[in-house]
Amino acid sequence: ETGVTQSPTHLIKTRGQQVTLRCSSQSGHNTVSWYQQALGQGPQFIFQYYREEENGRGNFPPRFSGLQFPNYSSELNVNALELDDSALYLCASSPGAQESHTQYFGPGTRLTVL
Amino acid sequence: AQSVTQLDSHVSVSEGTPVLLRCNYSSSYSPSLFWYVQHPNKGLQLLLKYTSAATLVKGINGFEAEFKKSETSFHLTKPSAHMSDAAEYFCVVTPFPYGQNFVFGPGTRLSVLP
Numbered sequence: 001e002t003g004v005t006q007s008p009t010h011l012i013k014t015r016g017q018q019v020t021l022r023c024s025s026q027s028g029h030n031t032v033s034w035y036q037q038a039l040g041q042g043p044q045f046i047f048q049y050y051r052e053e054e055n056g057r058g059n060f061p062p063r064f065s066g067l068q069f070p071n072y073s074s075e076l077n078v079n080a081l082e083l084d085d086s087a088l089y090l091c092a093s094s095p096g097a098q099e100s101h102t103q104y105f106g107p108g109t110r111l112t113v114l
Numbered sequence: 115a116q117s118v119t120q121l122d123s124h125v126s127v128s129e130g131t132p133v134l135l136r137c138n139y140s141s142s143y144s145p146s147l148f149w150y151v152q153h154p155n156k157g158l159q160l161l162l163k164y165t166s167a168a169t170l171v172k173g174i175n176g177f178e179a180e181f182k183k184s185e186t187s188f189h190l191t192k193p194s195a196h197m198s199d200a201a202e203y204f205c206v207v208t209p210f211p212y213g214q215n216f217v218f219g220p221g222t223r224l225s226v227l228p
């Protein structure tokens with residue numbers, strides 16, 4: 001069984017640019033959540049997709065957007081990058097969107113904004 | 115708003131001695147609670163979860179946690195620390211009785227001394 005995978009592993013961008021991060025969910029999972037983890041902090045919820053629809057959003061501006069595809073893989077897009085967007089971006093998949101379902105995390109994408 | 119407090123930012127123990135990582139939560143209902151571990155440059159791994167079944171939950175690698183509603187606590191314990199336990203530990207609460215907006219605590223860094 002393949003776990004959650006994310007690409008790329010590392011990324012360096014400059015302020016104002018746009019970035020797309022990708023996530024492949026674990027087999028059999030229809031729900032993907034994205035988190036931002038700044039250095040030395042716990043992850044913060046960005047949004048969740050359930051069966052291709054946004055199913056909840058954290059306190060992030062609209063320049064953070066996402067997609068989920070029919071195979072349940074997902075993208076996180078960030079426009080107009082700011083220095084504070086530098087962080088580890090984590091994707092997690094789960095077999096459903098109920099609060100008791102375990103989320104399985106990928107290794108993350110380290111984004112550096114210069 | 116739901117929140118998680120991890121009472122110690124850093125805990126240091128000697129190998130072979132007990133581990134106690136403390137977590138308190140606030141929630142307007144009886145939430146699901148999780149403990150995740152993050153080793154350096156690795157993704158988040160589930161240690162254990164509580165979902166309103168038995169209040170004493172056993173997890174992987176000898177860890178366990180007890181849900182105490184009266185104290186709004188979910189402390190993580192292990193009888194005997196191993197060098198490989200050195201990592202960052204996150205307590206997580208689901209703030210709503212639906213959906214999966216995980217709320218992470220700030221984390222506790224566990225150091226294990228030889």
